[in-house]
Amino acid sequence: MLRREGYLFLASLVPIFTRCWSDPRIYAASTLQPRPVIISTDPGIDDSIALLFVAASPELELRAVCINFGSLQNTSQLAQNALAVLALAGKDTVPVYVGAAEPLAAPFRDLGGALFHGRDGLNGVRLPTPSRGVDTSRTAAEAIVDACRHWDPKPVILSFAPLTNIALALALEPQLPALCPDLFLMGGTVTAAGNVSPLAEANFANDAEAAAKVLRAGFNARIAGLDVTYATWLDDAYLESFRDIPNQAGPFIWNITRSYVQAYREIGGFDGGMPLHDPSAVLMLLHPTAYSFHRWAADIDTAAFPSATRGLVIADRRGGPLSPAPPANATVHFAMTVDVDAVRDLLLRRIATLP
Numbered sequence: 185m186l187r188r189e190g191y192l193f194l195a196s197l198v199p200i201f202t203r204c205w206s207d208p209r210i211y212a213a214s215t216l217q218p219r220p221v222i223i224s225t226d227p228g229i230d231d232s233i234a235l236l237f238v239a240a241s242p243e244l245e246l247r248a249v250c251i252n253f254g255s256l257q258n259t260s261q262l263a264q265n266a267l268a269v270l271a272l273a274g275k276d277t278v279p280v281y282v283g284a285a286e287p288l289a290a291p292f293r294d295l296g297g298a299l300f301h302g303r304d305g306l307n308g309v310r311l312p313t314p315s316r317g318v319d320t321s322r323t324a325a326e327a328i329v330d331a332c333r334h335w336d337p338k339p340v341i342l343s344f345a346p347l348t349n350i351a352l353a354l355a356l357e358p359q360l361p362a363l364c365p366d367l368f369l370m371g372g373t374v375t376a377a378g379n380v381s382p383l384a385e386a387n388f389a390n391d392a393e394a395a396a397k398v399l400r401a402g403f404n405a406r407i408a409g410l411d412v413t414y415a416t417w418l419d420d421a422y423l424e425s426f427r428d429i430p431n432q433a434g435p436f437i438w439n440i441t442r443s444y445v446q447a448y449r450e451i452g453g454f455d456g457g458m459p460l461h462d463p464s465a466v467l468m469l470l471h472p473t474a475y476s477f478h479r480w481a482a483d484i485d486t487a488a489f490p491s492a493t494r495g496l497v498i499a500d501r502r503g504g505p506l507s508p509a510p511p512a513n514a515t516v517h518f519a520m521t522v523d524v525d526a527v528r529d530l531l532l533r534r535i536a537t538l539p
């Protein structure tokens with residue numbers, strides 16, 4: 185199906201292949217000690233599932249959560265959602281930092297997030313009021329920089345949202361990709377149809393300038409775009425399995441996905457079920473062999489709204505002499521196929537381990 189691997193052309197290059205964590209095959213064999221993770225997120229239905237998934241995974245140590253606008257612009261509401269979901273997962277000591285409330289270089293534009301996530305981000309499903317607040321000692325971008333400078337071992341950065349917080353962290357610390365090379369994110373689409381325009385995906389369209397900066401920066405990035413997140417379709421029978429898990433997290437996932445599935449039916453035109461967006465970023469980290477990854481010379485289109493190309497991934501998949509020669513150590517990897525049964529099984533089994 186795909187003729188050959190290419191490479192993303194990157195402005196700055198770092199010797200990241202010297203780090204064993206950069207190779208997922210080595211990572212899979214080196215999970216003796218949990219890997220710290222810092223997450224940028226806009227919870228959000230699928231973000232909440234992804235947060236629970238990380239919390240349930242013994243290979244990972246969830247150390248910090250950073251709030252980015254996205255599904256809603258109201259970062260206070262998104263932070264409350266994160267605090268409530270962390271409490272549900274028994275992770276109520278993990279700090280939550282508030283970050284970007286608007287894109288880097290364009291005004292915030294409502295792309296219909298509330299239609300899928302509800303006006304409160306959790307489709308009106310109530311959780312106990314969090315017993316603590318956000319950590320105001322630093323911004324989300326400062327927290328990312330601090331983690332990458334000082335944590336040992338270095339964290340993996342996970343992004344389930346527009347990439348604004350990470351672009352702001354890059355502005356504070358241009359060496360971020362050298363300090364902290366491993367970035368796993370949900371965003372974009374290479375060959376699948378877009379979801380906020382015929383061509384573009386929400387996270388990249390929400391802040392195309394941030395996406396372009398981050399993907400050019402030199403991270404060892406693994407990208408779960410709509411190519412694999414729509415392929416990972418969760419049908420009604422699978423979702424009912426969450427309802428039947430004898431803990432709080434499983435029925436919570438069932439409840440928050442009711443309106444989400446309905447939105448995919450009524451707005452998306454699908455006949456039941458839902459795609460698995462944000463948790464796919466975690467799955468690429470936990471189960472790398474379930475995905476095939478490809479690298480091409482690529483960039484992100486930053487045309488202003490209402491252009492249908494804002495956030496478009498321009499990946500040169502032609503091959504042959506017309507394609508630009510990629511730098512040898514360019515390392516942005518697009519997930520293009522997924523072992524659906526394997527990742528659905530892992531997600532379900534992990535959620536079942538929560539209290």
Ligand SMILES: [Ca+2]
Pocket residue numbers: 225226227228230231254255344345462
């Ligand atoms: Ca999200």
